[in-house]
Each structure stands twice: as C-alpha cells, then as structure tokens.
Amino acid sequence: MVIRVLEARDRQRARSAPPPDGHEIRILLLHANGMGGTIRTVFNLAGHLARTHDVEIVSVVREREEPFFPVPPGVRVRYLDDRLPRRKGLLSRFPSRLVPKDEAAYHWFTLRTDLRLVRYIRSRRRGILIGTRPGLNLIAARFAPPEIITVAQEHGNLSSHQPQVRKQITRTYGRHDAVVTLTQADLRAYERSFEKARRDRPAVLAQVPNATPRLDGGVSPLTAKTVVTVGRLTWGKGYDLLIRAWAHVAARHPEWTLRIYGGGPRQDKLQASIDKRGLCDRVFLEGPAEDVGAVLADASMFVLSSRHEGMPMAILEAMSKGVPVVSYDCPTGPREMVTHGHDGLLVKAEKIHAMADAICTLIEDEDLRRRMGANALKTAARHDLDVIGARWEDLLSGLVARRHALPPAGPLAYGPAGASEDDAGERPGSPDAAAPHAARTPEGRTARLSQSA
Template structure:
C-alpha cells in the first residue's frame, strides 16, 4: 500500500521534475568507518569524483568513532544510524523488512536502517545515487524518486550471491539507470541472467574495474623471505587452504614465512590449524594492516587463496609495489587481472599442492620473481586512478545525457573538466573494453556496443 502511494507520488514528481544533472553524487556505503576492500575503493573513487563534483559518502551505520581509512579531500561522510551512544532505540530490535535475509550483510540492517535509508533516498531532489551492495541497491531501485539517477555497483559478482538475493537483483535492478560490474565475466553473467529471466536490462549495463589505490611505501626490493596476504578472515578468502599449502612450502623452504593480515570470525579456527600443523613459527596471523602499502613493500610475493572474489583490489595493490602474485583462478577477477607467467601465476581453484608448487616456483627462481615483479608494476599502471576515474566520469556524464534525451557524450548542464575533449560515442577503457557494453535502445531492444579487445 505504501509503495503504491509512493509510486503515484513519483508519477506526479516526474511531471514537474527539473532536468537531471550530475553535479551532486551520493554513494551509499554500509559502514564507512570500517575497513575492507569495498570501503577502500569507494573512498578512492569518491576522492577522484570530488575534484569536479559535490560528493558525499552516506554510511548506513556508524559503530566506530572515526573512519579507519583517511577520508579523501573534498569528500563528506554522513551517518544514518549512529550506534555509538549504544542506545539503538526500539526499531533497532526488529530485523530489516527491505533487505533479503540471504544478503551477506543482512545482520547489519534493521527496521531503523530501513526507515533511515528510505527517508534519506526520498529526500533527494537531484544528482546521482550510487549503491555499493545488493541490499542498498535493491532499496534504491524501489524508492529513488524520478529526479535521481541511480547506479547499482557490484563489488562482488552475481554468482556469489545467495539464490534469493540473485532473484531480487534480476527482478529489480532493471529500474536502475546503470548496473556496473567489476569484470567482463560478471558483465556477461548479468546479461545472460536478465535474458534468461526475460527481465528488462537497466538502461546501461557496464563494466568498470576498480582503480589501484595510491599506497604509502616504495617499490618492494623483493629481498625479504616473506609472503603476505591481506583480507578478512572468512571462509571465502580460503586461508584454511593456504595454511594447508604452506605446510608443504615450509617443508621445502623453512626459512620463508607467511604473514596473513586481517581480522574476522575465523581467526581461532585458522590459528588452531596453524598450531596443528606445527607452523606457529612459519605462519603468522598479524591482525588488520594499518598501512597496507608498507606491508606489501616489505614482501617478496603476494598470495590470493580466495574461493570466490569480485575484483580483488589487493592484487593490484601488490602489483603497484612490484610484488608478483600467486592466485587461485577463482570466479571472478584474478584471470582478468593476472597474465599467467607474466606478472603472476594462476592456480586451479582450491588445489593445495598446486598452490604450494606455484609459491615454491617463485621462491626458488629469483630472476623469475623479479621479472614478474617488474611486469606487475606495468599492469598496475593500467588501473591508475586517473585512468579509471575518467571512465567513471564518462559513464556518469552519459547517464545524465540519456536522461535528457541527448546522445551519449553530448553537452551536459554539468560537464566535468576535460569532458569536451572526448569524442562522442564509444570510448575505450584502459583494458580495451568500452565504458558501456550493453544498452537498452529506445525501442526496448538491447544492443552490445563492444566486445573485449
């Protein structure tokens, strides 16, 4: 009943709404004061966009006094549900009614956050709203007023979501002006899933990778007998597999150590596995890394043991320090970031001995390690913030143009600096893929603008 009333109100608002513009950008984030890859990449993108836009990160919850990561210059942070006073109120006792129960972050959402989010979204009168996880994107799809351009950003991959969440995504994401994936593989998965379900695609279905954050510290000399990995201590990161693989590495190279940086719910289980295998002097759970750049600059190899990923930014962070990467070829991400034998090694997913052999291959061949490290630096440069940020500027400008009925790349009310220097139409990104790969044409059909080079 309430949703129908809002839809009727939106039809009235649409008739008198001013032309859309892209000056104001608001990015919905679950908890801006936490730590993790999504938060780092959102801060990274927000800082770039703040050069030419009014940018605010809207954090659903606040459970830490200050942000763990530095807020970029020109970016504001707003908190909807401030939980620091520890007096959460009556509505916080009830679970969310808007976020699917199978959403990975469901436990963060309550009836209070539902109301805060809807109230905030409905209050918007102009600009662009970017969501960064399924729960936020689904709420934005249902409640964003007609004046607002909405973008659903996928920080994982469609296949990694639970069935109920995937069903809701395919049902509702078509309402967004754009859905943006991190990888070409996930872009194709989204396209197939919309087609199979016979659901409308969003106006633009695009792939834009994350940019490499600029970290402290210099390039690694690759002299330390240290292998590192960075990430949350969760099942999906596969550290249980890595510890088992390291037992074989330690038998061949007892002078090398593995350092795992991150916190999370599996810490006790992982420590028990380390102790059980007699690796307490070879494998160390270091806790969260306050300076990821310094950690990577002191390493000679980075290992990713994940069972699944979106686009693991930590691979690019390691490469930006000239550190070669050994990674499971998990879905999705690593294959599109690592060229096997050039800047790293890809290993068949969840294979313990294959992972151990790949690590040992780089330990035993210093020349190969250095060659791959040098190539890794060149790979990371392709994901520089200025390169990826420009792709986002182009994408957002195109969305405003589409809403105004102008051709992509046409003149806008707010045009980012340098936007007029681009040719209209398709603009290749740094990896050979155009900004917008699949669009819905005016007659309702879909068209693919480009394929991978």
C-alpha cells in the same frame, strides 16, 4: 497502499522535476568506518570524483568512532544509524523488511535502518545515487525518486549471492539507470541472468574495474624471504587452504615465512590450524595492516587464496609495489588481473598442492620473480586512478545525457554490454548504440514502479 501513494507522488514530481543533474553524487555504503576492500574502493573513487563533483558517502550504520581509512579531501561522510551511544531504540529490535534474508549483510539491517534509508533516499531532489551492495541497490531501485539517477555497483560477483538474492536482482535491477560490474566475466553473467529471466535490463550494463590505490612507500626490492596476503579473516578468503598449502612450502623452504594481515571471525580457527601443523614460527596472523604500502614493500610475493572474489584490490596493491602474485583462479577477478607467467601465476581454485608448488616456483627462481615483479608494475599502471576515474566520469556524464535524451558530448570509456575493453565498434554514446535501450526518464521509473507493485 504505501506503494500507490509513492507512485502518485513520483508522477507529480516527474512533471515538475528539474533537468537531470550529475553534480551531486551520493554513494551508499554499509559501514564507512569499517575496513575492507569495498570501503577502500569507495573511498578511492569518491576522492577522485570529489575533484569535480559534490560527493558524500552515506554510511548506513556507524559502529566505530572514526573511519579506519582516511576520508579523501572534499568528501563528506553522513551516518544514518549511529550506533555508538549503544541506545539503538525500539525499531532496532526488529529485522529489516526490505533487505533479503539471504543477503550476506542482512544482520546489519533493522527496521530502523530501513526507515532511515528510505527517508534519506526519498529526500533527494537531484543528482546521482550509487549503491554498493545488493541490499542497498534493491532499496534504491524501489524507492529512488524519478529525478534521481541510480547506479547499482557490484563489488563481488553475481554468482556469489544466494539464489533468492539473485532472483531479486534480476527482477529489480532493471529499474536502475546502470549496473556496473568489476569484471567482464561478471558483466556477461548479468547479461545472461536478465535474458534468462526475460526481465527488463537497465539502460546501461557496464564494466569498470577497480583503480590501483596510491600507497605510501617505495617498490619492493624482493629480497625478503616473506610472502604476504591481506584481507578479512573469513571463509571466502580461503586462508584455511593457504595454511595447509604452506605446510608443504615450509617443508621445502623453512626459512620463508607467511604473514596474513587482516581481522575477522575466523581468527581462532586459523590459529588452531597453524598450531596443529606446527607452523607457529612460519605463519603469522598479523591483524589489520595499518600501512598496507609498507607491508607490501617488505614482501617478495603476494598470495590470494580466495574461494570467490569480485575484483580483489589487494592484487592491484601488491602489483603497484612490484610484487608478483600467486592466486587461485577463482570466480571472478584474478583471471582478468593476472596474466599467468607474466606478472604472476594462476592456480586451479582450491588445489592445495598446486598452490604450494606455485609459491615454491617463485621462491626458487629469483630471476622469474623479478621479471614478474617488473611486469606487475606495468599492469598496475594501467589501473591508475586517473585512468579508471576518467571512465567513471564518462559513464556518469553519459547517464545524465541519456536522461536528457541527447547523445553525450563525446565517446564514453565503457563499452556496450558484452564488448571487450578493446572493442573498436560502436560506443554507447553513439545514437546507434543507444537505440536498443530507451532513455531512463523520470516517467519511466514511475512506470516500472507501477508494474512491479
């Protein structure tokens, strides 16, 4: 009944909707005041877009007084469910009815957040709405008014989601104007999922990588006998594997230390593993890094031991300081960021001895370490915020143009689904490239809502 009422309203709104407009950009984020790669990436992008757009980050919850990362100039932050007073209300006692139970952040959502999210999304009258995780993208796809352009951004990778979540993604994401992945590998995974399920795909499937954040401090001299890693202390980051590998490194190079920066639920277990292996003076859990730039500038190597990733910002941060990278070749991200033997070393995923050997290779060969550090600087430059920001600008302006059913003013910086960044063929901004996918009109969104009800 509710869906039918919304569909009727959307049909009425579609008839009187103003022309599509991309000036207002709203980015849905789970908790803007927290810490993590997705939050840092969103702030980075929002700051760039705020140069020419009206940008607001919409945080679903607020459980910390102030943002951990500085809010970029020109960006506003809105909180839908402010939990600081600790008076959550009756609706907060009930679980979400809109977010899949297998969604990794399901425990953050309640019936209260459902209602506030839907109310906010339905209140929008113009502009672009960008979601940043499956739960938010699914709600936006179902409830966004027809005049709103919606973008589902993937900050992890499709295979990292639970099967029921992936099923809902392939069933629902086709209602979005665009789905944006971080890597080409994940873009292909999304393509295959829509084809296999025989579901409608969004008008645009695009890949836009993360940008290199601009950090304080200079380039590392690569003289300290220190290896660092930065990230949440979770199972997915694989720090249990790294500690086991470091036991072998410490046996060969006891003068070197490993410093792990970040907080999270596995801190006690990781510390127990360090104690068990007698590494208390070799491996240190440093807690969250207040100044990531300074931490990396004092390191001679960065290690990524993740079991899975999207596109790890920490790799780009390390490279921007001229620090070579040793990384597990996990799905997805590292293979598209690190060129083995050029700016870092890739190691077969979850292999303990192989990780130890790769770290020791860079410890023992200072010339190789310095060559890779110099090349890492060049790699980071290709992901400069101005370069990646321009691709986002072109993507968003292209979506507005599609809604107008007119070709964009110029070529877009993203390639058609399945094309590489260097593809010299047709761009989706050309009439031929746009032909397979109909322009996403407000009426089209309403029609898809009707079909899925």
